[in-house]
Amino acid sequence: MANNSYSGVKNSMVEANHDGEFGCTLNELRSLMELRGADALGKIGETYGDVQRLCNRLKTSPTDGLSGQPGDIEKRKTVFGQNFIPPKKPKTFLQLVWEALQDVTLIILEVAAIVSLCLSFYRPPDTERENCGRAAGGVEDENESEAGWIEGAAILLSVICVVVVTAFNDWSKEKQFRGLQSRIEQEQKFTVVRGGQVIQIPVAEIVVGDIAQIKYGDLLPADGVLIQGNDLKIDESSLTGESDHVKKTQEKDPMLLSGTHVMEGSGKMVVTAVGVNSQTGIIFTLLGGGDDDDDEEEEKKKEKEEKKKQRKNKKQDGSVENRKKAKAQDGAAMEMQPLNSDEGADAEEKKKANLPKKEKSVLQGKLTKLAVQIGKAGLVMSAITVIILVVLFVVDTFWIQKLEWTKDCTPIYIQFFVKFFIIGVTVLVVAVPEGLPLAVTISLAYSVKKMMKDNNLVRHLDACETMGNATAICSDKTGTLTMNRMTVVQAYVAEKHYKKVPEPENIPSSTLDILILGIAVNCAYTTKIMPPEKEGGLPRQVGNKTECALLGFANDLKRDYQAIRNEIPEEKLYKVYTFNSVRKSMSTVLKMADGSYRMFSKGASEILLKKCYKILTANGEPKVFRPRDRDDMVKKVIEPMASEGLRTICLGYRDFPASEGEPDWENENDILTGLTCVCVVGIEDPVRPEVPDAIRKCQRAGITVRMVTGDNINTARAIATKCGILQPGDDFLCLEGKEFNRRIRNEKGEIEQERIDKIWPKLRVLARSSPTDKHTLVKGIIDSTVAEQRQVVAVTGDGTNDGPALKKADVGFAMGIAGTDVAKEASDIILTDDNFSSIVRAVMWGRNVYDSISKFLQFQLTVNVVAVIVAFTGACITQDSPLKAVQMLWVNLIMDTFASLALATEPPTEALLLRKPYGRNKPLISRTMMKNILGHGVYQLIIIFSLLFAGEKMFDIDSGRNAPLHAPPSEHYTIVFNTFVMMQLFNEINARKIHGERNVFDGIFNNPIFCSIVFGTFIIQVISSIPTSRLKFLKTAGHGTQKEEIPDEELEELEDMDEIDHAERELRRGQILWFRGLNRIQTQMDVVSAFQSGTSFQGALRRQASNSSQQQHDIRVVNAFRSSISLYEGLEKPESRSSIHNFMTHPEFRIEDSEPHIPLIDDTDAEDDAPTKRNSAISPSPNQNNNAVESSNHLLPEGPKSGTPSAPGSPLHSLETSL
DSSP states (O other), rough: OOOHHHHHHHHHHHHHHOOOSSOOOOOHHHHHTTHHHHHHHHHHHHHTTSSSHHHHHOBBBBBBBBBBOHHHHHHHHHHHSSSSOOOOOOHHHHHHHHHHTOOOOHHHHHHHHHHHHHHHHHOOOOHHHGGOGGGGGGGGGGGHHHHHHHHHHHHHHHHHHHHHHHHHHHHHHHHHHHHHHHHHHHEEEEEETTTEEEEEEEEEGTTTEEEEEETOOOOOOOOOEEEEEEEEEEOOOHHHOOSSEEEEEEEBEEOOOOOOOEEEEEEEEEEEEEEGGGGHHHHHHHTTTTOOOOOHHHHHHHHHHHHHHHHHHHHHHHHHHHHHHOOOTTTSOOTTTTHHHHHHHHHHHHHHHHOOOOSOOHHHHHHHHHHHHHHHHHHHHHHHHHHHHHHHIIIIIIISOOOOOOTTTTHHHHHHHHHHHHHHHHHHHHHOOOOHHHHHHHHHHHHHHHHTTEEESSSSHHHHHHTOOOEEEEEEEETBBBOOOOOOHHHHHHHTEESSSOOOOOHHHHHHHHHHHHHHHSSSTTOOEOSSTTTOOEEEESHHHHHHHHHHHHTTTTTTHHHHHHSGGGOOEEEEEOOOTOOOOEEEEETTTTSSSEEEEEEEEHHTTEEEEEEEEETOOOOOOOOHHHHIIIIIIHHHHHTOOOEEEEEEEEOGGGGGOOOOTHHHHHHHHHHHHHHEEEEEOBBOTTTHHHHHHHTTOOEEEEOOOOSOOOHHHHHHHHEEEEEEETEEEEEEEEEEHHHHHHHOOOOOOHHHHHHHTTTTEEOOOHHHHHHHHHHHHHHOOOSOOOOEEEEEEEEEGHHHHHHHHSSSEETTTTTOHHHHHOEEETTTTTTTTHHHHHHHHHHHHHHHHHHHHHHHHHHHHHHHHHHHHHHHHHSSSSSOHHHHHHHHHHIIIIIHHHHTTTTOOOGGSSSSSOOSSSOOOHHHHHHHHHHHHHHHHHHHHHHHHHHHHHHHOOOOOTTTTOOOHHHHHHHHHHHHHHHHHHHHHTTTTSSSSSSSSTTGGOOHHHHHHHHHHHHHHHHHHGGGGOOOOTTTTTTOOOTTTTHHHHHOOOOSSSOOOHHHHHHHHHHHGGGOOOOOHHHHHHHHHHHHHHOHHHHHHSSOOHHHHHHHHHHHHHHHHHHOOOOOHHHHGGGGHHHHHHHHHHHGOOOOOSSSSOOOOHHHHHHHHHHHHHHHOOOOOOTTTOTTGGTTOOOOOOSSOSSOOOOSOOOOHHHHHHO
């Protein structure tokens, strides 16, 4: 029959390719899938006749599936669509930039910077300026006030840098998540029948008309109609919200929907809708996943309104969490998008409803608290700073100087207030460690990427960090601690216990026939033994590994199970009771030729033996099997097998004679009894070689490993001892599920936390446990208050029923190979190699994340404390912050962004596993860290304050304190700033160790990112601190041509002369500034006439500007004349003496005078002059170092000002001429 139908399909496919038509349209199928139960059956009967005819119309065969020809598959994709839902578009880079701009502190800074920028272009009338108080006088220097815009612009530039860096980080994180999601989804395959062959294909490749095999634990990838089912129960809660499992049969309700879970049984379905046309796809489209087909959606909206609301709420609830977690809504454009989305939203919803689980991860909680505290402190400090600055300014200007507030001075005063405000905001910006979330994100994203290589596929970012705090791991046995490659090594058959697989001759043929028939039909047809991939390798086991062991046993007995399966295809099985955690057995019923029925059963030996009333003897005849015989068998066969770590399985059968009529198959208790035992086999599953070592590491790291298994207690104990979970002579508990339940429940059967608390600290093995027991244990440990720390529990699971325990645990590990889709959906991390030692790697990475954050915190807080104190104290004492707004933003940028990148990418070391877990309540900043922070803070403050208040004496330079509003950057403050940054840079190396290690350079070259960031920051800092005068290419930046620049020829002449270098030209230019207040020509005339008439100089000078400091300078000029010493000497600076001396003695400029040349004035004079200079209105600063970032554009004009003859560019020359 199958062959005929298949050849029919082949022919019809050829026709289909000609006329391009299938027997039903996309919309017909869509509307069919909207119906349930009787309505759906009615519609199928009315439109197509039955499911068989529906298959014919879809040109597919229920037994052999589609032909699998590429042309046909493509055609189906074009007509019915692909099994793929377009994901939500990722945010563009600009959107991320916009989001980053929403930060409140950044907005405040932007506003302040823009106000500062606007005010810097305002020029008040010069005459009025002097009346606005001492501090305002500085603006008189035009070129400096022209450069006043730089500060505002630089702040805006810093803000842009911070925003772009933040946006870029978000963008790369998003990209990584999408990659991760696509990786999770590419691994999702599904079993379909094509061309008569059972194959696994990626979910996206499924098309309408495919025959899909479904089994326990599957997440359905598309909508379909059931063709054949065994005891099939589906959890449709993700679509309907109904938590009860729905029984599916061809007669009552054959409709299977995408996104639902198979909770029991197995079967086959014909796929009728995929992608956006499936039920999940439609809901997803309504939610705005895809925007097409709006008109068609309209009619459906009414029916779906309720669902839509549910979905929408769920989606919104999930959204915040899911942005952080790599949930499928944000996930990649892959086939399982809808399933994961709805399922994820649903799971998220359920999780929030029932389980008070994933609040915030431990670290996030601690960091949020810390950031809030620091933010408050920063806010207070910045407010006080602003208030002090404003009060000091107001008192000085209006009280001490007794000035009036005039209209003309208002912009100048506003400029001051804006400057104070900017300083305040900057203190706040530096105080708030906005690098913290960045460091966490970078560290987690980096770890997640690296954990992929260690076979950990992280689905929720915070799981990675939580794992570092784990104190308990509840692990499955099969496949995690053992290799999950099962083989039958012992058997009890025909009243004899064989220590190795018996020869077929030793077993009566009647017994052998029953045994082989039972194994062949009573194992899922999806389980197979395949030939090895490589020559000489082991045969490949596909499907359930215990069943593979039994099929392998059949092969060892020189029989071919496949021949029996070909003879009795799955469709001919009369009834199947699939394995589940309640039955702990599986049974299959065959209808015999004479109308009688025979049922084969297999299951856990101690459970099934209780239901056996007979046993096959050595000659193949059944004999009575009494309870006494059973106890003997348990002692002599089952316990010895179990104590060797073998899993024992009993195989039996039962006949239902035709004369008794058909039994009531629904009454399981009556059916599954009165069995005849055929044999008991011992299945070995060897311990993975790397597991004992991994468990030792866990125990050393303070993590308790518990084994939770469905196996016999003796088997479990034997394996636990081999793994090292149980040590000989230790006082530990091994309990069975029943005993565990008895001990934790009170008389009313309720679970009591106090009872659990008595058990769990000593419990190491829980055998014969149900999924509920596992969940109870996990919940009990998490809710326990016995230990001083709240326990952080990790759980491994592979089965559908492990879902609740996986969700309840702090970190759920699902098995990538053996795990069902449901388990993966509930988990946080998927172990791609199903290996326990990968969990140990996850612990290492988790602890590394925590340490990386601590390293960054130690570093960041040192910077913050020092910067805030310096800015605050500086503001109070000198009425200006020694670290300018722009500089603090630069520090913030390198310290926050780059340092978080450098410290967050430190690779983990084995040493991390030598300490105990941190625990939930341990403060984030340990004692050692606090010691380091305070120690470094004090050291840095001492250095910076020494430089700030005594630096000018140490380095013999001009003081930068009390500079007026637009004063040029001073050498003094540049030294302070550079020292500050360099101390932070070296502290970054110190921050690499936080547990008091002595050698901070240990393993520094293992982290190239760290090295390159430290080196890069150093280079940029050096470049930014080079005075602009040295960078010729910058000289012309921002300046038009000056009115009287030195002509090129003269410049060349000057450059040819050896003694006069650029620095000297710069020096002269600085000194020319001293004469800005003088009306030069007048002065020179007065000087000449004074020489001629011998009158006093003082009269000539009284005409000058009233500014006292200028008068002093003029008097010094005169004094210099009196002593017939060069003008330069009264104005010189100690460090420039030698070059001036050269200049003085150069023949071309020698003053030809009859008086003898008097030596230079001695040091004391120069020093006496210094204070006067410092208090002067304009900071002299010849050969000035420009102040780091802020001042890269404060460029002084090339030549002297108008009014000064510029031949050699020297005031001497003009004086000489006038003389």
